[in-house]
Amino acid sequence: MFCRNCGKELTGSPEICPNCGAKPMSGTSYCPNCGAPTTELTEICPKCGARVAGKVVAKAGGTWMPLTAGILDLVAGVPALISGIALVAGLGMLGGLIGGLGGIPGVGAIGAIISAIAVPMIIFAIIAIVGGVFAIRKKMWGLALAGSICALFTPAWILGIVAIVFTVMGKKHFK
Secondary structure, eight states, rough: OOOOOOBOOOSSOOOTTTOOOSSSSSSSBTTTTTTOOOOOOBBOOTTOOBOOHHHHHHHHTTTHHHHHHHHHHHHHHHHHHHHHHHHHHHHHHHHHHHHHHHHOOHHHHHHHHHHHHHHHHHHHHHHHHHHHHHHHTTTHHHHHHHHHHHHHTTTTHHHHHHHHHHHHTTTTGGG
């Protein structure tokens, strides 16, 4: 057996390493089987093949998921917000133009349909953007998830699906 902290070979199973004074299995710098150098992310010793993974390895993976989910929320939300605002602005200009011409029958119904699409898209886009920011910051998992769900209601809905998966899988990394 080798001390995981200093790499010195130990006889028996001592409580503390006589060389460095640490508990023999408390470090992550050396393989306990052969004494080869390792890192805290090493799962299998490259020299002897012994399993050396500890608690640190289990926590290290998956931190990219909230970041990726947040970026996907932003990529889905920002263009949807711009499109929604452009639709509402275009509708306002169209209404002013038609009103100036004395009105055209049926245009009011088209305007109502466009606003029924644009206004919810703006709301969903804002929630997706806010949720994306919280996902990137790894804070308020519920709001980050809400942002990913709202990304489903944007034209880039496929990004919302992927964002939901990454937000749910990365839940343990949120504060």
